[in-house]
Amino acid sequence: MTKDVLPLCPVEGFHTVEILGSGGNGDVTKIANNETGEEFALKVLRRVQDDTYQRFQNEVKVVTKCGIEGVMPITASCLPVNPREIKPWYVMPLAQPFSVFIEGKSFSQIIEAFIPLAETLEQLHMQRIFHRDIKPDNFLYYLGRIYLTDFGLVKFPESGNLTPERRDVGAKFTMAPEMRRIAFKADGEPADVYSLAKSLWIALTKQPLGFDGQFIRGSALSLSNFEKDVYLAPLEDLLHKSTDNDPRQRPSIKAFKEELIQWLALNEDFSARNLTEWLEIQNTLFPMGSPTHAEWTRREDIINILSIIAGRKSLNHMFYPSGGGMDLKGVEQAGESGAISLLVGPQSAEILKPKKLCYESFGFDPEWNYFWLEADEIEPIDGVALSYNGFDQYLTELDRGEYTGPEAWEYSEYNYQPLPVTARRVNRYIKGAFVFFSKASRYNATSSTYDAWQNIGEVKFREKIERAAARFRR
Known part of the structure; x- marks a missing residue:
């Protein structure tokens, strides 16, 4: 695609390089500084309505003020008084898509990458900030770690309730069941844990889509169908608990993170892993x-x-x-x-x-x-x-x-x-x-x-x- 058919860049001193993607309400393009050539990602709100613009403003507010490492930063933004005359936008650093990052990665490498991601989510939850749209498409690899992006469905104490009754919230293949049924009043904390667990399964198995319902060990969903050389039982137990239909039965994001850390340490310690597996065989029998x-x-x-x-x-x-x-x-x-x-x-x-x-x-x-x-x-x-x-x-x-x-x-x-x-x-x-x-x-x-x-x-x-x-x- 040539430059003259690309959308004009609304950021002064920058030009559009290429289109990176489009969602239901916005478009993301790669832009570059006219003088230095430094490249960034630009998100423009295309579908401007009262609720979509309020969510866009909430996203910019949360990201710029939370101060949490692992949240993809916003370096510049435009939030006009009349968004129908001037398109709202914000600029982020350019990062690598998560789907590219995980190519060829082992189970242990992916778990290692998810630990700081869970840490980011834990810090957000401590501030009562709930992402509510966790999925691999909203992960980016930047500065040597996974960052969380796209806070368009975020909920926090000052955000108000923008979700009407009978409206679901989230991505279909990672959405918690309560976000499908009663999103307007559902607790975002266990919903985020549910979505992170399903995102982890997608990342580990390299499957394009998630699965319906709760993870069941020993079923066609089992991680053992995709990996034979690591000890999987604690990881599969975590996925089972984290995708329980009852939000009250799911672990906190802190407990989720700690179990990932323990699993990684266990698999790096052959002796501990081996004796644990030996005991597990006896518990199975x-x-x-x-x-x-x-x-x-x-x-x-x-x-x-x-x-x-x-x-x-x-x-x-x-x-x-x-x-x-x-x-x-x-x-x-x-x-x-x-x-x-x-x-x-x-x-x-x-x-x-x-x-x-x-x-x-x-x-x-x-x-x-x-x-x-x-x-x-x-x-x-x-x-x-x-x-x-x-x-x-x-x-x-x-x-x-x-x-x-x-x-x-x-x-x-x-x-x-x-x-x-x-x-x-x-x-x-x-x-x-x-x-x-x-x-x-x-x-x-x-x-x-x-x-x-x-x-x-x-x-x-x-x-x-x-x-x-x-x-x-x-």
Whole structure:
């Protein structure tokens, strides 16, 4: 678009560079100083009515007088006596749109950016200033942080009530339910929290629109559908509380901010995060309280529980009956009848027929709680040697349940032909027990535990860990 078709700039000494956007009542353009070339953003009120002009004046008043960092400043304004003859306008620094800022940002980086944004909102609420139109489109990245802009629907003690009955207030996909039903008398504080929570979900998931109703963990809305490598439970609990239909059940903006800070600290501290996740798994399995012992024998139940353990990156460490250990990455049914595959790599698995899976707890610190997986005794594959300790055979699995010797994997061929795409390296366990501890546990940090302590037997092993748990009780 050439300069001669752009709207004239009403600010003396400036010219219009380009159109940045248009809303229901106003237009935003980029303007530049005629002499220095310095650029700014200009908002002009296009739709001038008594209520829209009053809101425009309120916006300028709040922004220029609140003195809060994180509120996008207004550097110049025009509030004429007769707005139908002279268009009202104000000027702001030029900033980066939030949608551009979050491109490629991780969950942790976005949470880190939202903390000062929540701090800004907290300070506004302390002055009884409620934004009431919080959405990602009203966030701008400026001077190394996120700023809040567009206070056109702001409510503060001197603003009066410009909202008629049966008129909703806010953006459709982030609007609190009370702002849709009774905006003229709704409390702006919990409404802002609701909208900020939905804005956070949009930012984290990179979805163009929000969702209807309350956030439900474990649903299609779950953050785990978009991110697997961070601990999400506290964050999802916060979103659930903050989008409650009852405004009284939502946290304050201060509590919202503090939970973001705690979540970020937890995810930066691997040990704390890991032990918290380990406890959460136990709370998921036993919501009424952790028993001292639980046992499962059905293969489907064993697969489901081990899949929960394997579902979070670097949560567990699996200790082998033959010695050593690996992180469990996944679990699935094996080709053999009644057997399961413990996945430890893209082309590597441990195969066994499970006899039982046990959970053991001691009521002290969850880091000592563990899972015991006992392999049923099965016959070895003929013609392939057992490992030196007699627990397993190293094999090449050509297809599910179809085995040959390890040389096929070592030489990448079978019967002088390349291995099929289904082939993988496996260890087939004919007996023994595996144990699973949290990655950050003292058990995992003790190098001698890789000598398969569990080989002393189920009962003696539990007694040994119970003594350790009591000795190191926090």
